[in-house]
Amino acid sequence: MKEKRGRGYVYSIQYHLVWCVKYRKKILKDNIEDTLKMKLKQIALENKFDILEMECDKDHVHLLVDCSPQHYIPNIIKALKGVSARAMFKEHPEIKNELWGGSLWNPSYYVSTISDTTEEQIRRYIQSQKEK
Known part of the structure; x- marks a missing residue:
């Protein structure tokens, strides 16, 4: 992953995000998937983070998101799930029937940080700092 620069700092922050449709409805x-992907890209652009994979x-x-330390x-x-749900219900009202009039997304989600360095490499690096 390419490092980016801010004012006085360098960073590389990526997250793997996963969330499910309520009741795991398929x-x-x-065109529902196409609309969702387009809306998620728009949300990322408006909130100044990048979707690297989707x-x-x-x-x-599943998303791979690249963002700044301020995010x-x-x-x-909240932005991805909330805004996309409102947009999806507006553009595809038929999905509301599939969900018995309820929410589009399950309230939980999965998140993990992504790095091109392993945990063990970072541990060794930190431990070696006093030796220098």
Whole structure:
């Protein structure tokens, strides 16, 4: 991953994000999936973070997100899930019936940090600092 620069700092921050459709309903297909992907890209652009990879299965979404240190992961998730749900219900009202009039997304999500360095490499680097 390429490092980026801010004012007085260098960073490389990526997250793997996954969240599911409520009740694991298999509704993310065809034009619904296309609409969702377009909306998620728009949300990322508006919130100044990048989606490096994105894929939807019929009942969940995977993203690889690149962001700055100023981004707070719960806010990114809130923007992605909240704004996309409102947009999807507006553009595809038929999915509301599939979900019995409820929410589009399950309230939980998965997040992990991504690095081109392993935990063991970082541990060795930190431990070796006193030796220098």
